[in-house]
Amino acid sequence: MIRVVLADDQEIIRTGLGMILDAQPDISVVGMAADGAEAVELTRRLRPDVCLFDIRMPGVDGIEATRLVDPVPVVVITTFDLDEHVHAALRAGAKGFLLKNSGTELLGQAIRAAAAGDALIAPTVTVRLLGAFADRGRPVQPVDPLTEREEEVVRTVASGRTNTEIAADLHISVSTVKTHIASLMAKLGVRNRVEIAMWAYETGRARP
Structure with missing residues (x-):
């Protein structure tokens, strides 16, 4: 069972994500937080397998929280499809980047990939992101x-x-x-x- 801590400052989103993940046979939400600081505290106390963090949260945002919970793998989820968010999340060590409209199947795939040490980025941002790094x-x-x-x-x-x-x-x-x-x-x-x-x-x- 993959144990997950999720954080989102909007209660309806937080509850919805929790229900979606708990409906997966191999995923269990063990803690939910309304901001980054609480998410970091929960992660350090509960020691989950994966964290799911929104980017925009009051106080400690999802990017900073990702850095603070290292080495626990983090999947970042956001409404905003902005290059600066993608780059910041990956630089902070995120193992996944999803948009909130990515769908339940992709959400489950991202959690499982992160738990396995892999990375999954929403297909809608993959092409643009890779284009930016094409010449390495x-x-x-x-x-x-x-x-x-x-x-x-x-x-x-x-x-x-x-x-x-x-x-x-x-x-x-x-x-x-x-x-x-x-x-x-x-x-x-x-x-x-x-x-x-x-x-x-x-x-x-x-x-x-």
């Missing part, structure tokens, strides 16, 4: 050449598509998509789909 120097070369299908998966991952959307686009099953992504991570020596997408931009397979 010489890209890594794959251990083994990519197959034609893996090349297709790389491009769709870079476009910010979810596994379900990739499966529909390429007319394959979701489990097959996951297999290809696991193979890509091994060949490229990366830890998650965000880094796969980064590599696609670095090698010119995708464009901002």
Whole structure:
């Protein structure tokens, strides 16, 4: 069971997120906070597996709270799709960045990814974020050449598509998509789909 502390200054949002997460068979909300300071205190006391923090909260905001609870992985969730928030959250060590309209499936995926030490960023901001980091120097070369299908998966991952959307686009099953992504991570020596997408931009397979 993945134990979660969540923080949002709006009670209706806080309650709704709690209900969504508690409805997941493998996730349990063990604490809820109305601001960043309370979130930090709860996290230090309850020692959850993952935190879910809103960015804009009174006093200690979600970015600062993310820094203060390290090394507990944090998924940041916000209404505001702003580059400065994305960069600030990732610099603070966040393991995920979601918009509040991302949907219940993506929310669960982000919590599970963070618990596993992975990272998940909302597809709606992935393309723009990766475009900003496209030029980081010489890209890594794959251990083994990519197959034609893996090349297709790389491009769709870079476009910010979810596994379900990739499966529909390429007319394959979701489990097959996951297999290809696991193979890509091994060949490229990366830890998650965000880094796969980064590599696609670095090698010119995708464009901002």
